[in-house]
Amino acid sequence: MTQPPPPPPNQPPDPQGGFGAPTPPPAQQPEPGYGYPQPQQPQQPDQGYGYPQQAPDQGYGYPQQPYGQPQQQPDQGYGYPAQPPTQPQQPYGAAGYQQPAQPPYGYPPQPQQPYGGYQQPATAAVPAVAGGGRKLSAQLQIVIAAVVAVVLIVGVGIWYANSGDGGGKDDEAKGTAGTSQGATGDGGSGDTKGIGGGGKEKAPANTKAKKAFQLEPPVVPDITDVSGSWLTDTAYVKTGVNSVVAHDRDKGTVLWTLPLTGQVCGSSRHLTEDNKLAILFEAKKRVAPRYYQQCTEVGLVDLNTGKLLWSTSVTGGTGGDEKVRFGEVTVSGKTVAAGGGDGGAAFDIANGNPRWKPQANDQNCFDLGYGGGAGLVAVRKCGPYEAQYVMIQNLDPMTGAPVSQFKMPTGVKYASIVSTKPLVVAADVGESAGDGSGISDFFSLDEKTGKLKVKITADAEQYGARCRSTKVESCTQALVGNGRLYVPTEDHEGSTGEFGDETNELIAFDLATGKTAPEKADAGDKYTLVPLRMDGGNIIAYKEPPYDKGGQIVSVDGGTMKETLLLENPSNSTIRSLEKAFSPDYSEILYGDGRLFMSDMMLSKPRASASPTDKEYLAVSFSNR
Known part of the structure; x- marks a missing residue:
């Protein structure tokens, strides 16, 4: 693939936290991750986006043969794959390409349909x-x-049911929240038959949980990213310092430790069916005074045995003999794909042999990253820095050849893949979100043709989903299944009007029409719903509790949106304090088979003045088993 000139070598990590952020060219200013204020700029009009792009007949730029990632910040926490019910259940826990002519997009604008605005x-x-x-x-x-x-x-x-904030806000202030563009139709059928259900997680006889174990944090000399956690049938696996460590999921005892040459700097939110995990790691250990190494090594870990099955690195593009630096990695079928500011590469999952790697081209195009899981989709940036545009390319995972592509509208600097099948993309068009969430709109695309099905405008003041702007597969609290996009609303005042009485709802958008389904799930007064992952046609969600209660795990039927309680944590003050230390916005939360795991994503050097009451842990587990 064609790559731009490489950034200056030995750049420091993403200042917003999170590992492996792509390093921009010298003139480029770093993009802040979500949760950081971003300056608002006038939104530019959409020009010529959405038209289908024909894939070329020739190979994908790899010499004389077809040419051919993912994170949360954490994912779920560390990403929880959003799969439609027809897809297999995931374990817990895209050469120079000549752009075709670009005709104007042929769909007439659709009438906007306000969401959440009060109508008498x-x-x-x-x-x-x-x-x-x-x-x-x-x-x-x-x-x-x-x-x-x-x-x-x-x-x-x-x-x-269509009110995102319970009313009380001025209609004009919401603008076009929830409106859709790009598809005709009269909305969903409203019939939930065949939608939802089929999940593996069932309500136990006893939903009351107790603390199972807590993990001591490793000592680090400087701020260290430890994003990444996964569940298997027997183990809770967590990124450590220069290592990956598996713990007994009931006792917390160490089952195995995989030492690495350097710190893990990226990992897939998707596992293979037999629990293989793709990771990125550094070739050397970090040393003073910078405590930083480049993220160049790609590897495959067997989470059942703790073995590193293979590891490799690649050179290419404009970097010459220098190793390509990666920012994130993902898995799709028999392919491991890694991307970043130096471009993208892919590897055979069986042996690590390269399927493709960055190639120089006169279009200044490079694969920033990939979304994996059921399909493999590249977010591709092209053009000179001052006039870059973003392409979404659905790829053949074996060759990297584009099956279809879609040009994002003017004003999109980055895009994130929420789901590959069905294909759903999130972006902040013209940096209009204004809250650092990385999302102003969701784009539902036909992965076979590249046509825009519907554009869903998501008012940042109304919806709670988040994406790291510079990461391709990092979205949290946005799930896809049942032909729907599930997102929570932002917190708003509950029914009692008391201090601290905030709540929210979980709503669904039809991916064919962009309209909201009439059903919704209410968190209840003083609770906040945080969607984690799909479970068949259901949504597994964490209910962040009020100050005097323990948190809950619920299963939400994806059709009726009715909730089933799976687990509830103790409400005593000691356990509450332990649970509250892991905020859903800055922690990883996993649930499976009656066990809840909450873990940190960033470790700091211990404070000499810290008191016993300031005790911090790497992870904590609760169980009703």
Whole structure:
């Protein structure tokens, strides 16, 4: 693939935290991750995006043969794969390409349909006289009145189901929150038959949990990223310092430790069916005074045995003999794919042999990263720095050849892959989100043709999903399944109006029409719903508790949005303090088979003045087993 000139060597890590952020060219300013304020700039009009792009007949730039990642910050925490129910259940826990001519996008603009804005239900008077002039009987008037009352109740109910913040905000302030563009149709059918259900997680006889174990943090000389945690049938696996460590999922005792040459600097949120994990790591250990090494090594770890099956690195592009630096890695089928500011490469999962690697080209195109899982999708940047544009390319995982592609609208600097099948992309168009979430819009694409199905505008003040702007596979609290996109609303005042009484809802968008489903899940007063991952057609969610309660894990039916309690933590003050130390915004949360794991993503040098009450842990586990 064609790559731009490499950034200056030995650049420091992403200042916003998180490992392996791509290093920009010298003139480029770093993009902040989510959670950091971002300056608002006038949104530029969308010009010529959405038209289908034909894949070339020739190979993908690899000489004389077809040419051919992912994270959360953490993923879920460390990403929890959002798979439609037809896909196999994931374990817990994209050469110079000549761009074709770009005709104007052919779909007429669709009327915008406001979401969440209050609309006064129409009132209807009960007619006393029928159309023919006959006076209605008293009994018939009563029947008509009852019917009108039902209509009004249903109308108000539909409005409330579509209200993202419970009302109370000015309509104009919301703008076009939740509106959709790019597809016609009259919305979803409203029929939830066949949607939801089929999950592996079932309600146990006893939902009351107790603390199972806690893990001491390793001592680090400087700020160290330890993002990455996974579950197997027997182990809880967590990134350590220059290592990956597996713990007994009930006792927390160490099952195995895999030492590495340097710190883990990237890992896949997807595992193979037999628990193989792709990682990135540094070739050397970090030393003073910078405690930094370049992220160049790609490897495959067997989480069942703790063995490093293979490791490799590549050169290419404009870097000459220098190793290519990567920012993230993912897995799709029989391919491991890694991307970053130096471009993308892919490897045979069986032996690590390269499938493709960065190639210089006169288009200044490079693969920033890939989304994996059921498919393999590249986020590709092209053009000179001052006029770069972003392409979404659905790839053949074996060759890297584009199956289809879609040009993102003007004003998009980065894009994130929420799901590869169905293909859903998140982006901050024109940096209009304004809250550092990395999301102003979701794009539902046809992965076979590259056509835009629907564009869903997600008001940052109304929705709680997050994506690291410079990471391709880092979105949290946005899940795809059942032909729907599930996102939580931002917190808002609950029904009691008391101090600290904040709550939210989990809502669903139809990926074919962009309209919201009438069903929603309510967190309940003083609780906040945090979606973690799909479980068949259901959503596994963590309910962040109020100050005097323990957190909960619930299974939400993806069709009816009804909740089933799976686990509830103790409410005593000691356990509450331990749980509260792991905020969903800055921690990884995994749940499987009656066990909840919460872990840190960033470690700091211990403070000499720290008191016993400031004790911190790498991870904590709760269980109802």
